[in-house]
Amino acid sequence: MDRALRYVNRILLAVAGVLLLALGLAVLAGGFDLARRMGFDFPVGWPWARPEDVLLSAADRTRWRTESWWWPAVLGGLALLVILLLWWLLVQLRRRRLGEVLVKTGDGEGALLRGRALSKVLEAEAESLPGVGKAAVRLAGRRTEPRAALELLLEPHAEPGPVVGRVAGEALENARTSASLEELPAEVRLRAVRHRPERVL
Amino acid sequence: MSDERTQRLPTLEKEPRTSTGSGGGDLEQATSAAGYGPGGGSGGGSGEGGRAGRFWSVRRLPAGIVALLVVAAAGLLLYDLVVVRTGGSAMAWRRRFAHELASTPVNDPKVLAAACVVSLLGVWLIALALSPGRRGLLPMRREFAGVRAGLERTAAALVLRDRAMQVSGVQSVRVAVGRRKVRARAQAHFRDLHDVRGDLDSALGDGIRQLGLARQPGLSVHVQRPKKR
Numbered sequence: 001m002d003r004a005l006r007y008v009n010r011i012l013l014a015v016a017g018v019l020l021l022a023l024g025l026a027v028l029a030g031g032f033d034l035a036r037r038m039g040f041d042f043p044v045g046w047p048w049a050r051p052e053d054v055l056l057s058a059a060d061r062t063r064w065r066t067e068s069w070w071w072p073a074v075l076g077g078l079a080l081l082v083i084l085l086l087w088w089l090l091v092q093l094r095r096r097r098l099g100e101v102l103v104k105t106g107d108g109e110g111a112l113l114r115g116r117a118l119s120k121v122l123e124a125e126a127e128s129l130p131g132v133g134k135a136a137v138r139l140a141g142r143r144t145e146p147r148a149a150l151e152l153l154l155e156p157h158a159e160p161g162p163v164v165g166r167v168a169g170e171a172l173e174n175a176r177t178s179a180s181l182e183e184l185p186a187e188v189r190l191r192a193v194r195h196r197p198e199r200v201l
Numbered sequence: 202m203s204d205e206r207t208q209r210l211p212t213l214e215k216e217p218r219t220s221t222g223s224g225g226g227d228l229e230q231a232t233s234a235a236g237y238g239p240g241g242g243s244g245g246g247s248g249e250g251g252r253a254g255r256f257w258s259v260r261r262l263p264a265g266i267v268a269l270l271v272v273a274a275a276g277l278l279l280y281d282l283v284v285v286r287t288g289g290s291a292m293a294w295r296r297r298f299a300h301e302l303a304s305t306p307v308n309d310p311k312v313l314a315a316a317c318v319v320s321l322l323g324v325w326l327i328a329l330a331l332s333p334g335r336r337g338l339l340p341m342r343r344e345f346a347g348v349r350a351g352l353e354r355t356a357a358a359l360v361l362r363d364r365a366m367q368v369s370g371v372q373s374v375r376v377a378v379g380r381r382k383v384r385a386r387a388q389a390h391f392r393d394l395h396d397v398r399g400d401l402d403s404a405l406g407d408g409i410r411q412l413g414l415a416r417q418p419g420l421s422v423h424v425q426r427p428k429k430r
Contacts, residue, residue, distance in 0.1 A: 002259050009264035014330035016267050021323030027316035031307040051308035058303045071286065078279040082272055089268035092261045157363055160341070160352050161413025168345040185347040187256075189338065192356030197366045197373065 002140070005091060012088065027055070098139035101146050103179050113179055115139045115146070121178075122148065125171040131158030132167065133193060141185075148172065148186040156195045164188055253343045253415035256351050258334030267326070336380060340415045350413075354378045357412055361385070364408040370397040372427055376405075382419045383409060388427040398424040 028034075030048025035041060042049040047060070064070040098115040105111060119137040126135035134153040141147035150172075154163060167188060176184040278295075285291050305312055338351040358378040365374040365385055370392035377384045385405055389397040401422045409417060 005261075006257060006259045009260045010330040013260060013263060013267060013326050016271075017323045017326030017328075017330060019323070020319050020326065024316045024318075024320030024323060027307050027312060028320065031309075031313045031316065033308070048307045052306045054303055054306055055312065056299075056302040058299070061299060061303070075279065075282060075286070078275055078282070081275050082279060085268050085272040085275065089265060089272060092265040092268065154356055154360070156359075158360070159411055160356065160360060161411055164341060164348070164350040164413060165344065168348040168350075172345075172348065183347050186349070188348060188350040190341075190350065190352045190356050192353065192359045194355075194359065197362060 002096065008088070009092075095138075096140055098141060098143065098146050100143050101139070101179055101181070102143045105180070112143075115143075118146075118175060118179060119148070122150070122171055122175050125174060126150065126152060126167050129163070129166045129170060131155055131163040133158075146179075146181065146184060148175075148184055150186055150188045152188060152190050154190055154192040156193070158192075160190050163190065253340040253349070255333040255340060256335040256338050256349075260329060260334065263326070263329050339378075339380070339412075339418075341413045342415050344413075352412060352414065354380070357383075357414075360412065361405055361408045364404050365401055368397060368400045368404050371401065374401075379418065382421060384421050384423070386423045386425075389424050390427055394424050394426070398422055 027048055030042075030046075030053060031051055033051045035049060047053065048055075100115055101113045101118055103111040103113050119139050122137040123135045126132050126137070131154060132152050133155040136151040138149045139146050140149065150167065152163065152167065154160065168186070172184055172186050281292050281295055307313075307316075335351075337354050339354060339357060341350040341352055343349060355378075358376045361378065361383060362374055362376040365371055365376060365387060368387075370389040372388045372390040374385055374387040383405065385401060387397070387401055401424065402420070405420055405422065409420060
């Protein structure tokens with residue numbers, strides 16, 4: 001459902017992974033003296049070209065300290081990093097819910113349907129269908145193009161395929177037509193309540 | 202119990218059994234790894250509603266953990282730098298850390314071990330970023346446009362277990378639904394084991410087809426007598 005966040009998370013995780021992997025491999029290559037063993041040369045200025053090189057020498061750490069741009073750059077960069085990372089952290093904790101759905105009446109007017117109301121109706125209708133024990137519905141997307149995420153708890157002896165068919169054909173279809181939406185894309189997740197096996201003889 | 206054992210001897214001409222890996226205990230169990238190969242069968246993952254791909258996780262938890270760790274480190278460093286810039290003194294850990302960085306060579310065992318860990322962590326994060334995740338959720342056939350459905354593997358296992366319990370002779374059964382294969386281990390307290398196994402094969406085969414999955418998992422059925430007490 002949260003497609004944008006999924007891309008952001010995966011890209012940033014990949015970036016972090018590549019950085020860590022590059023750092024680790026660079027140190028390992030220096031530590032095992034790979035350049036001499038494999039017969040190649042690290043580029044000039046490579047920090048860990050020989051096994052005796054330290055991780056970060058005091059000279060390297062303080063090299064640009066006298067430059068006028070150094071401290072503003074370091075502090076500004078760190079502050080920006082912290083702000084962006086805080087935003088990234090906070091969006092993980094937040095789940096977007098659609099507040100309202102725009103119902104087109106066909107005569108140029110529109111009505112606003114509360115998203116909570118639509119999802120409650122969807123839940124109630126899904127739960128009334130045979131095979132569905134409990135339903136939880138979350139609406140996301142935009143108010144002109146809402147999307148639904150359904151989580152259904154199957155009753156014992158329910159058949160998953162037909163249950164999805166009934167939910168899609170009845171509950172979702174009714175919700176779509178009653179809100180006069182052109183389409184209501186949905187993601188349905190089926191779970192089941194653990195129950196004791198029954199002997200049938 | 203013992204008469205079943207003698208009665209079952211002439212059943213060798215039944216359907217050929219595939220490998221069981223269970224040694225010579227064949228008299229007391231019957232196994233099949235028959236059925237439909239993974240990915241085979243009709244449909245092939247596409248229905249009217251388009252291709253049924255895997256469900257891709259948002260990766261909230263790993264992203265949150267990485268964000269938290271990096272923000273903590275960067276925030277602490279920023280705070281300490283600002284303190285030093287405004288005339289305070291640096292925290293002791295940062296002095297010690299800077300000293301260690303400037304005195305440990307890269308062929309120090311501790312450094313090499315840390316570099317290994319960091320590299321593996323990097324590989325793991327890359328794998329998290331590129332793999333779909335949500336391995337517990339089996340995609341279902343898309344029969345309605347715009348509706349993607351998935352069945353939890355635990356739910357599929359319960360449905361199949363209920364089906365298996367309806368085969369007569371089955372006293373108890375454990376069904377494990379993997380992502381490519383369904384394994385059923387049943388205990389039959391009466392009837393011929395091969396008959397029970399055949400019935401289970403067809404019952405579970407029907408059951409798997411009726412789950413409505415985009416990709417039919419394979420099936421292996423294992424039947425044995427309950428352990429004597």
